[in-house]
Amino acid sequence: MGHAFRIREIARQAGLSEATVDRVLNTRGGVRPDTTAEIHRAIADLERQRTQVRLTGRTFLVDLVMQTPERFSAAVRRALDAELPLLRPAAIRVRYHLRETGTPDDLVTTLARIRRRGSDGVILKGPDVPDVVQAVDDLADAGVPVLTLVTDLPGSRRAAYVGIDNQAAGATAAYLISQWLGDRPGDVLLTLSRGYFHGEEQRKAGFRAALGDRSVVEIDNSDGLDRTMRGLVERLPAGDLAAVYSVGGGNAAIVEAFGAHRPVFVAHDLDADNRRLLREGALSAVLHHDLNQDVRRACHLLLRIHGALPGPVVSMSSNIQVVTPFNVPLPPDRPHAEAAP
Known part of the structure; x- marks a missing residue:
């Protein structure tokens, strides 16, 4: 497996022990397939984020935890990939915990594992149920700040909410x-x-x-x-x-x-499906908010919490944009406008 990362770096990104990573990298066996897949994903994430880290000094390790359809989590990942290089001289490295379905208990287990392993912050899209609220409070007690994204947990001790009203x-x-x-x-x-x-x-x-x-x-x-x-x-x-x-x-x-x-x-949300449905006239309007702005604000808030940026730590609401088939914003990865139907 070709890569340029130390075992300690991969282990921290994957949230696993150095011994486990060493076994996988040296193909000594005895490691579950899903754990091996986590290590491969960690190396891929490091590869994607290495340019930003190379240009920076202090690095913050942040966990993105989301229960949401893949089309939306993929959009958040793309937004993070676009925004992270712009944060220098600070650097944020992200560990991803993404699922489309699951019970609140599954999410609680993930948050508890992050608390045990340590993190500089959690960006969370999760259900507003007592066990998840308690898991967020436990993270706060452990010194791990939590920012809620898109959907809030107002009864918890999360640091702030970022997203649409x-x-x-x-x-x-x-x-x-x-x-x-x-x-x-x-x-x-x-x-x-x-x-x-x-x-x-x-x-x-x-x-x-x-x-x-x-x-x-x-x-x-x-x-x-x-x-x-x-x-x-x-x-x-x-x-x-x-x-x-x-x-x-x-x-x-x-x-x-x-x-x-x-x-x-x-x-x-302006995901690929909704863009297509707008072009076809199947959707009358999409209520859009700027995900890049949301994740940028979340990262800035985490940096403020850690003293790397000045400013208050407060919740921030995104503007609501009404998008019809005739005013669809350009997708970030396409240079040319889409024709209206």
Whole structure:
């Protein structure tokens, strides 16, 4: 395995012992396949981040912990990859703990392992349940600051929240749908990934409060995954639905389940699926916030906590941008504009 990193460096990135890393690098066996895969991922992460580290002095090791569809975690990783080199002379190296599904207990186990191994900070997207709140408080007791991203844990001792104002986002979706529908009859479909995410509950509360008397059909526990969402939506009488507010994703599956029926459709996040659906006219609007700005703010807050940057440690809300098929921002990896439909 060719690389230019010391065993100690790989072990710290992977969160494993130096002895385990040594066994894998020297192919001595006796290591589980998933542990071997973690070491390979750690080396790949080090390779990707090495340019930034080479240009800097002090290095901070941060853990990104997310339960979210891969399309969103991939977008956060891309944003971090773009922002980390801009932080010099400080350097942040990231360990990734990403899952699409799982129980809160799985997340608690991950946070407990980070606490035992040590970290300069955790950026967390997780459910707002008592055990996760306690795990965050335990990290704070151990001197590991936690920043919540996109969805908050307001009852915990997290250091700050970074992300969209979710209640305002839900109210914005209700306003758009109400304007488009006018007096047209029909119910509104509201879809969530998991109701225990505080951000999704805030979006739902803002939406219902601003929508008025129109009837709402709600779907939960989809994990925002197409394979789950499709089965849930196919059970509904699509013709009775005049609009959709997708809080948690799985939008391609919703569109496929509706077939030729095209309701007013408001969704979140400019991932590849939503860009395509906007171009095809399947989505009416996407509520977008700048992920690069979010992760940049999170990194700056961690540096402030450690005294590497001046300034207060306070929660920061992202601006909500209403994106239609005619004003889609350029994706960061494409130099040319996308044509409107």
